[in-house]
Amino acid sequence: MPERVRWGILGAGGICNDFACGVVTAGGNITAIGASSLSKAKALADKVKVEKAHGSYQELVEDPNVDVVYVGTIHTLHLPHAKMALNAGKHVVCEKPLAVNAVEAQEIVDLARSKGLFLMEALWTRFFPIVRKLRELLKGGTLGVPRCLQADFGFVGPTDPSHRLLDPAQAGGAMLDIGIYVVQLATMTFGTSIPEIKSSAILTPQGVDAEGALTLTWKDTASASLLFTIRACTPENSVIMCDKGYVRIHGQAHCPERMTVSRASTDRGKFVNEEFSFPLPKLKRGLSVNYPNSEGMVYQVEAVEKCIRDGLLECPEYTLDESLSIMKIMDIYRQQVGVTYPSETSNCSVS
Ligand SMILES: NC(=O)C1=CN([C@@H]2O[C@H](COP(=O)(O)OP(=O)(O)OC[C@H]3O[C@@H](n4cnc5c(N)ncnc54)[C@H](OP(=O)(O)O)[C@@H]3O)[C@@H](O)[C@H]2O)C=CC1
Numbered sequence: 473m474p475e476r477v478r479w480g481i482l483g484a485g486g487i488c489n490d491f492a493c494g495v496v497t498a499g500g501n502i503t504a505i506g507a508s509s510l511s512k513a514k515a516l517a518d519k520v521k522v523e524k525a526h527g528s529y530q531e532l533v534e535d536p537n538v539d540v541v542y543v544g545t546i547h548t549l550h551l552p553h554a555k556m557a558l559n560a561g562k563h564v565v566c567e568k569p570l571a572v573n574a575v576e577a578q579e580i581v582d583l584a585r586s587k588g589l590f591l592m593e594a595l596w597t598r599f600f601p602i603v604r605k606l607r608e609l610l611k612g613g614t615l616g617v618p619r620c621l622q623a624d625f626g627f628v629g630p631t632d633p634s635h636r637l638l639d640p641a642q643a644g645g646a647m648l649d650i651g652i653y654v655v656q657l658a659t660m661t662f663g664t665s666i667p668e669i670k671s672s673a674i675l676t677p678q679g680v681d682a683e684g685a686l687t688l689t690w691k692d693t694a695s696a697s698l699l700f701t702i703r704a705c706t707p708e709n710s711v712i713m714c715d716k717g718y719v720r721i722h723g724q725a726h727c728p729e730r731m732t733v734s735r736a737s738t739d740r741g742k743f744v745n746e747e748f749s750f751p752l753p754k755l756k757r758g759l760s761v762n763y764p765n766s767e768g769m770v771y772q773v774e775a776v777e778k779c780i781r782d783g784l785l786e787c788p789e790y791t792l793d794e795s796l797s798i799m800k801i802m803d804i805y806r807q808q809v810g811v812t813y814p815s816e817t818s819n820c821s822v823s
């Protein structure tokens with residue numbers, strides 16, 4: 473294996489640009505970009521100064537100079553594209569959600585495991601320094617036991633019903649696109665066992681969830697109250713409440729840079745506050761990103777490269793079992809609110 477992992481980028485849309493900028497900014501090595509057409513692949517390759525562009529995904533995954541494929545296509549294509557790369561013997565980092573439902577996600581995980589290849593769902597939030605600091609803090613125990621979480625993530629999304637966020641054929645809807653971020657905060661804090669789930673949602677005329685609310689209860693131990701919407705601006709606050717204080721993670725919900733830790737004092741209702749912040753890295757000159765705070769892709773790139781260098785097949789900071797649990801929670805939510813996608817041949821996987 474060369475000193476730096478050799479990345480292949482599968483797709484040339486919005487997030488592929490941002491991920492590629494992350495690799496370049498991290499000083500990493502992208503050896504090829506493959507897209508549905510050569511012109512699309514070339515346009516991105518020129519922008520991020522990558523020599524090789526492929527006009528098909530198959531050519532990309534078969535490129536002998538690629539070690540790990542980043543899959544950045546739409547939700548319904550994650551299953552075929554992740555499988556295509558694994559079957560070609562490549563490690564895979566696949567955009568969130570890993571797949572449309574838990575049955576599909578399990579298929580990808582089983583394939584990676586059977587082939588002894590690295591696989592991770594690209595839940596980049598996990599690798600932000602503030603999130604790592606938060607985990608350290610919760611583990612350290614000085615805030616006591618985490619008992620409840622309140623979190624929201626919302627923005628006003630597109631109105632064109634053919635946009636991927638709204639189109640059932642592209643597995644659109646708020647949960648799979650952004651709800652996943654608040655769900656992962658809950659599993660990170662309270663563990664990956666499947667909680668009791670109560671869901672509600674507002675659906676679009678096309679039948680995807682424009683807004684959802686979820687109450688998760690881990691019997692006798694913890695609860696989470698989560699809201700996600702693509703039809704309203706929300707404060708994007710996440711508050712983890714413990715028995716000796718609480719932590720407020722300030723938005724943006726999926727790429728936070730700042731948190732306030734409030735420790736209970738001997739005076740009930742009075743807290744001693746401590747602020748933490750980790751500013752984003754600066755992009756390398758000439759690069760520009762499409763999505764907020766995508767400079768923070770750097771952290772995920774570095775984490776994956778370390779795992780692959782160390783010979784790991786999954787990332788300890790975000791395991792495949794956790795991805796599968798999150799997928800199951802999202803399946804149960806969709807069952808409860810009545811969102812199914814045309815691409816789902818078998819029903820959701822909930823057992
Ligand atoms: N981590 C984060 O912060 C973010 C993550 N995402 C995730 O990234 C993924 C892609 O989102 P985004 O980049 O915004 O989407 P885009 O629509 O910008 O790009 C998606 C790519 O998928 C392929 N594609 C798109 N539509 C179709 C279609 N109808 N039929 C066939 N192929 C299609 C195209 O690949 P090609 O270029 O080869 O033609 C396209 O470039 C999603 O999984 C999303 O959840 C998105 C935004 C932010």
Ligand SMILES: O=C1OC[C@@H](O)[C@H](O)[C@H]1O
Nearest residue numbers: 568637649650726763764
């Ligand atoms: O992951 C995401 O984060 C930012 C949102 O704007 C985008 O729709 C989503 O895919």
